[in-house]
Amino acid sequence: MKLNNKKTYPMLSIAALVVLAVLLILLEINKNTFGMAVSILQKSAILAIVAVSMNLLNGFTGLFSLGQAGFMAIGAYVTAIFSIPTETIDSVYYTGGLAPWLKAMKVGLDVLPGFLQISLGILAGGLVAAVFAALIGIPVLRLKSDYLAIATLGFSEIIRAIISSPQMDKITNGSYGLKNIPGFALGLDFLPAGIGTLLVPFSVAGLCIGFMVLVIRSSYGRAFMAIREDGVAAEAMGINLLKHKEISFIISSFFTAVAGGLLAMFMRSIEARTFQITLTYDILLIVVIGGLGSITGSILSAFLVTAAKEWWLRFFDTPLVIGGVTIPLFRTGFRMVIFSLLLMLVVLFFRRGLMGNREFAWADLLSWPRNLSKKASSGPKTGKGGKKND
Amino acid sequence: MTEQTLVPVLELKDITMQFGGVVAVDNLSLQVHRGEIVALIGPNGAGKTTAFNVVTGVYAPTNGQVQFKGQTIAENFPRGKMETLYAGQNKGVYTAKVWPTPDLITKKGIARTFQNIRLFKNMTVFENVLIAKHMNMKAGFFSAAFHLNGREEEQMRQESLKLLEMVNLLDLKDEIADNLPYGKQRRLEIARALATAPDLLLLDEPAAGMNPQETHALTAFIRQIKKDFDLTILMIEHHMNLVMDISDRIYVIDFGELIATGTPEQVQNDPAVIAAYLGVDE
Amino acid sequence: MSLTTFIQHILTGVSLGGAYALIAIGYTLVYGILLLINFAHSDIFMMAGYFMIFAMATMPWPIAIPVVIVATVILGVLIEKAAYKPLRSAPRMSIMISSIGVSYLLQNLATYLFSALPKGYPTIAPLKKVFQLGPVSASLVTFLTPVLTLILVFILMYLINHTKLGMAMRAVSKDYDTSKLMGIKINQIISLTFVIGSTMAAIGSILYFTDRMSVTPFSGTLPGLKCFVAAVLGGIGSVPGAVLGGFIIGISETFLTALGYSTYSDAFTFMLLILILIFRPTGLIGETVTDKV
Numbered sequence: 001m002k003l004n005n006k007k008t009y010p011m012l013s014i015a016a017l018v019v020l021a022v023l024l025i026l027l028e029i030n031k032n033t034f035g036m037a038v039s040i041l042q043k044s045a046i047l048a049i050v051a052v053s054m055n056l057l058n059g060f061t062g063l064f065s066l067g068q069a070g071f072m073a074i075g076a077y078v079t080a081i082f083s084i085p086t087e088t089i090d091s092v093y094y095t096g097g098l099a100p101w102l103k104a105m106k107v108g109l110d111v112l113p114g115f116l117q118i119s120l121g122i123l124a125g126g127l128v129a130a131v132f133a134a135l136i137g138i139p140v141l142r143l144k145s146d147y148l149a150i151a152t153l154g155f156s157e158i159i160r161a162i163i164s165s166p167q168m169d170k171i172t173n174g175s176y177g178l179k180n181i182p183g184f185a186l187g188l189d190f191l192p193a194g195i196g197t198l199l200v201p202f203s204v205a206g207l208c209i210g211f212m213v214l215v216i217r218s219s220y221g222r223a224f225m226a227i228r229e230d231g232v233a234a235e236a237m238g239i240n241l242l243k244h245k246e247i248s249f250i251i252s253s254f255f256t257a258v259a260g261g262l263l264a265m266f267m268r269s270i271e272a273r274t275f276q277i278t279l280t281y282d283i284l285l286i287v288v289i290g291g292l293g294s295i296t297g298s299i300l301s302a303f304l305v306t307a308a309k310e311w312w313l314r315f316f317d318t319p320l321v322i323g324g325v326t327i328p329l330f331r332t333g334f335r336m337v338i339f340s341l342l343l344m345l346v347v348l349f350f351r352r353g354l355m356g357n358r359e360f361a362w363a364d365l366l367s368w369p370r371n372l373s374k375k376a377s378s379g380p381k382t383g384k385g386g387k388k389n390d
Numbered sequence: 391m392t393e394q395t396l397v398p399v400l401e402l403k404d405i406t407m408q409f410g411g412v413v414a415v416d417n418l419s420l421q422v423h424r425g426e427i428v429a430l431i432g433p434n435g436a437g438k439t440t441a442f443n444v445v446t447g448v449y450a451p452t453n454g455q456v457q458f459k460g461q462t463i464a465e466n467f468p469r470g471k472m473e474t475l476y477a478g479q480n481k482g483v484y485t486a487k488v489w490p491t492p493d494l495i496t497k498k499g500i501a502r503t504f505q506n507i508r509l510f511k512n513m514t515v516f517e518n519v520l521i522a523k524h525m526n527m528k529a530g531f532f533s534a535a536f537h538l539n540g541r542e543e544e545q546m547r548q549e550s551l552k553l554l555e556m557v558n559l560l561d562l563k564d565e566i567a568d569n570l571p572y573g574k575q576r577r578l579e580i581a582r583a584l585a586t587a588p589d590l591l592l593l594d595e596p597a598a599g600m601n602p603q604e605t606h607a608l609t610a611f612i613r614q615i616k617k618d619f620d621l622t623i624l625m626i627e628h629h630m631n632l633v634m635d636i637s638d639r640i641y642v643i644d645f646g647e648l649i650a651t652g653t654p655e656q657v658q659n660d661p662a663v664i665a666a667y668l669g670v671d672e
Numbered sequence: 673m674s675l676t677t678f679i680q681h682i683l684t685g686v687s688l689g690g691a692y693a694l695i696a697i698g699y700t701l702v703y704g705i706l707l708l709i710n711f712a713h714s715d716i717f718m719m720a721g722y723f724m725i726f727a728m729a730t731m732p733w734p735i736a737i738p739v740v741i742v743a744t745v746i747l748g749v750l751i752e753k754a755a756y757k758p759l760r761s762a763p764r765m766s767i768m769i770s771s772i773g774v775s776y777l778l779q780n781l782a783t784y785l786f787s788a789l790p791k792g793y794p795t796i797a798p799l800k801k802v803f804q805l806g807p808v809s810a811s812l813v814t815f816l817t818p819v820l821t822l823i824l825v826f827i828l829m830y831l832i833n834h835t836k837l838g839m840a841m842r843a844v845s846k847d848y849d850t851s852k853l854m855g856i857k858i859n860q861i862i863s864l865t866f867v868i869g870s871t872m873a874a875i876g877s878i879l880y881f882t883d884r885m886s887v888t889p890f891s892g893t894l895p896g897l898k899c900f901v902a903a904v905l906g907g908i909g910s911v912p913g914a915v916l917g918g919f920i921i922g923i924s925e926t927f928l929t930a931l932g933y934s935t936y937s938d939a940f941t942f943m944l945l946i947l948i949l950i951f952r953p954t955g956l957i958g959e960t961v962t963d964k965v
Contacts, residue, residue, distance in 0.1 A: 140946065146768060151942075153897065162936075214536060215535045230510060235493050278890075336780035336784065337777070347766070347773045
């Protein structure tokens with residue numbers, strides 16, 4: 001992050017936030033008409049949290065971790081256990097029943113209103129993930145960057161194996177997964193029922209991303225970037241490598257798990273298979289397309305990629321008939337092929353992604369038309385490659 | 391150094407560094423006293439940078455002890471596989487293992503630069519210096535993250551700006567470090583080391599790749615910072631003009647071993663040194 | 673566990689380990705030269721499975737096998753040229769991301785072309801012939817895999833240690849930049865590495881899937897990761913290390929499954945990885961290197 005000498009236009013930011021809030025409320029009210037848009041926005045907000053967490057670790061601290069799916073699984077399962085209504089819990093664990101201590105905890109928590117129970121669940125999921133991250137971080141964060149990738153990927157698979165193992169039946173319901181998870185709703189008596197569909201994911205995303213931005217802009221954020229730039233030099237500047245890598249890893253895992261909790265609420269039912277390596281790859285792609293090292297890039301990319309994947313590129317998956325002739329290629333799965341090809345294009349030819357390591361600024365947007373003409377006249381600037389990372 | 395009493399700041403005692411069967415530093419002992427500029431010279435591959443890496447905690451020595459201001463900051467003796475492999479001397483003299491990580495050494499007051507410049511390339515000049523202030527920050531993680539340490543952060547920034555002004559880099563503060571010309575990058579690396587407020591500064595070939603004018607400016611710069619920051623300096627250097635001009639004392643090593651020591655005049659006339667640099671007819 | 677079942681499991685484990693070893697060689701060679709975890713390697717292995725299905729549909733197995741090997745090699749080299757070569761001077765993270773991208777592409781392509789449903793793997797009759805050795809019975813593929821693995825490894829070791837090309841490969845993996853200055857045609861050597869890796873993956877794939885009976889677009893992922901672990905376990909960059917690691921993982925996985933811990937057998941592999949990385953990051957027979965500062 002560069003020192004920001006650009007004008008910041010706070011009024012524009014506030015105005016944009018107000019517009020966004022109004023739009024969300026309008027959508028919220030008319031959610032039955034715009035079901036598709038609502039569901040895409042929900043998913044995008046959730047993925048934005050994970051993408052920013054991953055960027056904090058990969059883009060800002062230079063730690064190539066691929067454990068996202070595992071941490072999301074932890075968050076999702078903990079949140080699900082907390083939030084499935086106690087009345088229906090036995091029907092969910094219909095094979096082996098819920099472990100007595102968990103049942104007792106759930107009965108005890110029932111004194112709290114439902115929405116507080118869910119919040120507690122999300123928080124607990126984050127904390128459990130943070131504890132796991134702290135523990136595995138001690139051995140794993142000493143490793144060179146690519147070993148870290150494999151070790152975290154391995155961790156993610158271990159978590160999945162444990163969740164689906166018969167020995168965990170009474171906690172995770174083994175391979176049957178969990179269902180009856182309540183969706184997003186504030187559930188407050190003074191509000192109309194069902195309010196929160198968009199407000200919950202967006203406000204949680206706002207809080208999480210806001211906190212991570214604060215971290216990145218603090219002295220700790222600078223220390224993370226120093227580690228990314230040159231670990232040896234950072235250490236020679238008095239920065240304790242392991243401590244700072246741990247902090248970054250723990251924060252990232254915490255918020256990844258929070259997003260996992262939201263994902264459980266979005267999907268309403270989860271199983272271990274939801275959290276396969278492909279999920280981690282999906283998030284990595286969002287981060288890469290947005291630009292490693294750009295928070296706004298990750299957010300933007302989370303929305304664009306989700307919309308493209310779930311909506312705009314849908315037509316690739318249905319047979320296309322033009323003038324009575326069925327165009328070949330267009331059938332189930334083609335969308336994902338196109339999508340992976342697009343991704344490879346970004347990886348190979350636009351390595352900096354949408355935003356590189358810059359952040360969105362009104363000043364850039366306002367002077368964009370002018371810069372565009374300037375750029376056109378001065379020819380393409382050779383972009384400096386990403387960051388060196390070893 | 392004139393009639394002052396000599397207060398040892400850094401003391402290497404019988405340092406041996408062995409990688410596998412190769413002895414890179416062999417039984418090296420040296421002292422640097424308060425306020426001195428001491429040079430460590432020797433042909434390429436003589437083990438100078440290895441000695442620096444031992445002092446700064448990058449490597450644990452195989453045998454020997456390093457003391458800084460009277461405190462042991464590194465100590466080791468041949469163990470494990472090294473016990474049988476060890477080819478150095480003074481085996482059995484040292485019995486403890488002390489090996490703090492490099493960041494702890496920096497906190498004790500030893501800062502360094504690197505032979506191949508290691509700046510935080512994609513960060514600005516100002517940020518490069520500001521990072522060095524992180525280690526002494528009093529605010530905990532959460533108060534820093536929520537920006538509740540505004541006064542401290544402001545002070546860190548002010549100190550960094552002041553330092554940049556003192557080393558004449560203030561006008562470049564928002565430049566990305568990688569975009570600076572070579573000489574300025576060297577200067578920034580020294581400034582960044584100074585920002586950790588060290589007592590002892592280790593310079594690893596500060597004049598490498600510089601032309602005579604730049605070297606001349608560097609000589610003045612080193613003198614200046616030594617005075618301004620009340621430093622003790624140990625440096626590795628190949629530019630003999632610079633070394634002879636600036637050093638109070640010189641240590642010469644070859645093949646890891648100390649072959650001569652003394653004032654610039656003494657060293658210049660030492661036959662062993664001449665032999666090491668120019669070779670001898672057998 | 674009786675002696676007979678014990679021997680039976682050892683046989684199965686050694687056989688699985690042999691297939692793992694062949695795949696692990698691809699990882700270890702590429703890492704040795706490009707310092708890249710080739711995430712796409714597991715999908716090359718998966719694609720080789722599909723190639724076999726289609727080859728066997730139209731031709732007898734003695735022709736199908738070489739056809740599959742050639743097709744896999746072409747795929748492997750093509751991936752190198754298209755996705756890794758343009759990033760030669762890029763940071764290592766970019767190349768790793770590119771390999772993840774290729775892996776993602778191959779999986780999606782396979783899903784699109786062959787659907788996500790498992791496709792039956794053709795039976796190569798002679799491989800399936802069951803042999804009876806006293807009380808122990810196993811199909812030919814079980815006996816053949818470890819033997820074939822060892823033969824291939826010896827050929828490969830000869831190639832690496834006693835030929836000019838092998839010397840060039842060793843030089844590149846020791847010091848990339850210097851060997852370039854010495855006039856070694858780096859790109860040729862890298863292509864050769866991918867040729868060898870893909871050949872081994874194709875053979876490994878035939879041996880592996882003959883025992884598994886079906887292929888899905890994702891059936892490469894987990895074995896692929898395990899084989900990478902095998903390579904790290906033995907010492908990344910070392911061919912004998914990869915083979916040793918492959919056998920260790922194959923045998924321990926078989927025994928864990930036999931003891932009823934099949935869900936934990938994957939977890940065990942990664943535990944092994946984390947343990948080896950903590951206590952012996954250079955692997956069982958890798959050499960130690962000191963980072964230069």
